[in-house]
Amino acid sequence: xxxxxxxxxxxxxxxxxxxxxxxxxxxxxxxxxxxxxxxxxxxxxxxxxxxxxxxxxxxxxxxxxxxxxxxxxxxxxxxxxxxxxxxxxxxxxxxxxxxxxxxxxxxxxxxxxxxxxxxxxxxxxxxxxxxxxxxxxxxxxxxxxxxxxxxxxxxxxxxxxxxxxxxxxxxxxxxxxxxxxxxxxxxxxxxxxxxxxxxxxxxxxxxxxxxxxxxxxxxxxxxxxxxxxxxxxxxxxxxxxxxxxxxxxxxxxxxxxxxxxxxxxxxxxxxxxxxxxxxxxxxxxxxxxxxxxxxxxxxxxxxxxxxxxxxxxxxxxx
Ligand code: AMP
Ligand code: MG
Numbered sequence: 571x572x573x574x575x576x577x578x579x580x581x582x583x584x585x586x587x588x589x590x591x592x593x594x595x596x597x598x599x600x601x602x603x604x605x606x607x608x609x610x611x612x613x614x615x616x617x618x619x620x621x622x623x624x625x626x627x628x629x630x631x632x633x634x635x636x637x638x639x640x641x642x643x644x645x646x647x648x649x650x651x652x653x654x655x656x657x658x659x660x661x662x663x664x665x666x667x668x669x670x671x672x673x674x675x676x677x678x679x680x681x682x683x684x685x686x687x688x689x690x691x692x693x694x695x696x697x698x699x700x701x702x703x704x705x706x707x708x709x710x711x712x713x714x715x716x717x718x719x720x721x722x723x724x725x726x727x728x729x730x731x732x733x734x735x736x737x738x739x740x741x742x743x744x745x746x747x748x749x750x751x752x753x754x755x756x757x758x759x760x761x762x763x764x765x766x767x768x769x770x771x772x773x774x775x776x777x778x779x780x781x782x783x784x785x786x787x788x789x790x791x792x793x794x795x796x797x798x799x800x801x802x803x804x805x806x807x808x809x810x811x812x813x814x815x816x817x818x819x820x821x822x823x824x825x826x827x828x829x830x831x832x833x834x835x836x837x838x839x840x841x842x843x844x845x846x847x848x849x850x851x852x853x854x855x856x857x858x859x860x861x862x863x864x865x866x867x868x869x870x871x872x873x874x875x876x877x878x879x880x881x882x883x884x885x886x887x888x
Contacts (some may be wrong), residue, residue: 572733572827573724574717578689581732582696591613592706592720593693594734595685597658597760598713598851599720600629600703601728604630611672611702617727620709627660627743628682628704631694639680639700641666644751646770653769656686658739658760662747673702683743689734705742706731710792712858712886715740716850740848746773758878760847777881792885793851795858799839799865801883808866815863820853820883822846822868833860843875850879854886 575581581591588607593834595601601618603610605628615622628639633651636643640663643651645669647817649659665680674680685691694700705713706720714720715737726733744759744766755763767773797818802808809830819834822841835853837846857865867883870876 572721573729574721574733575721576733577730578693578696578732581693581730584730585610585693585701590728591616591620592714592717592724592728592731593687593690593703594717594732594737595629595687595690595703596737596739597685598715598740599706599717599731601720601724602629602701602703604697604699605670605673605702606698606699608670608672609881614702617724618704619709621703622672623675625677625681626673626675626704628669628680628684628700629690629694629703630682630700631691632684633794635684635700636663636682637685637724639666639669639682640664644753645746646751646753647746647748649769650753650766651684651827652748654765655684655759656691658686658743659766660745660757660759662745662756662762674852675845679747680740681745682840688757693732710794712793712795712854713851715743715848719851719855736848736852738848739844740850740852741747741875741882742801744878747776758881760875760878762874763877764874793882794886795807795854795865797858797862797865798888799867799883799886801867801868801869801880801887805866805868812864812866816861818857818862820865820867822870832862833857843870843879846870847875847879850882863883 588610590603593602605692660683662679662681669680719734720731739760742759744761745754745757747751816832820835824836
């Protein structure tokens with residue numbers, strides 16, 4: 571029987587009984603558990619096979635709720651929360667002692683956001699605790715943007731996926747930390763740098779795992795298909811290299827008709843970066859099912875959400 575269900579009261583009952591429920595958000599589906607339940611939080615790490623040193627994002631119902639879990643709020647954090655919540659921006663702030671160390675990997679800061687999905691906001695408003703909800707995929711695998719993706723990963727491990735349809739944004743939240751009260755981007759994501767700078771001015775990027783293409787061996791592999799994946803500006807050259815193999819293409823521009831191609835997905839027909847982001851992970855899930863020898867991904871323009879998509883594609887490569 572399917573674990574996918576639209577029953578919010580069942581999700582509330584399970585979460586209140588310290589069980590895990592996969593929940594829809596506008597970014598990707600999250601594997602949710604009560605932040606105050608050691609049992610639930612340990613189950614999140616175990617189910618995902620996520621290392622304990624990797625802290626979790628706390629999901630709260632409103633901007634006002636922030637005061638319950640953080641000790642102080644820099645002025646620019648307040649500006650960002652007011653501008654983007656509910657929405658795909660995560661703020662890393664000094665935590666109150668009530669937040670368990672297991673959530674923050676022992677750090678004195680906590681990552682928090684208000685997700686923008688009507689079902690999950692409804693859920694959070696009815697729970698008397700926030701939930702931690704990392705992406706509902708095994709560690710290092712492709713993030714889920716549809717309930718079916720989660721079911722495929724975890725049907726034997728969790729009791730329920732709350733069905734909220736496909737995730738509208740499709741890539742993870744942008745994470746912002748503060749140093750001397752000044753915002754810094756720790757992870758590129760669904761809120762573009764340009765949109766953030768319109769609110770708080772020029773912002774530094776310390777996308778921790780950002781690497782130069784000159785050092786591919788140093789790449790952190792994450793968000794990754796099982797199929798070998800390459801990211802390129804020069805499709806023709808790579809296609810030539812793999813001629814004779816089973817080739818899949820992930821394209822931004824639908825310009826290629828080549829007999830060497832076994833399967834292709836075009837992310838957008840009209841250069842719409844939002845649309846490309848929303849389709850990215852589903853496309854990778856699909857490509858990964860085609861028994862290909864290689865997935866060749868075309869690099870997107872390096873602005874707006876194109877920057878975030880390129881970041882994810884880079885981590886999908888070896
Ligand atoms: P996700 O796996 O999408 O839920 O993202 C969680 C990520 O949030 C982690 O991998 C960290 O990079 C980041 N994060 C969470 N808590 C903190 C924190 N206290 N300080 C810095 N980064 C954090
Ligand atoms: Mg994740």
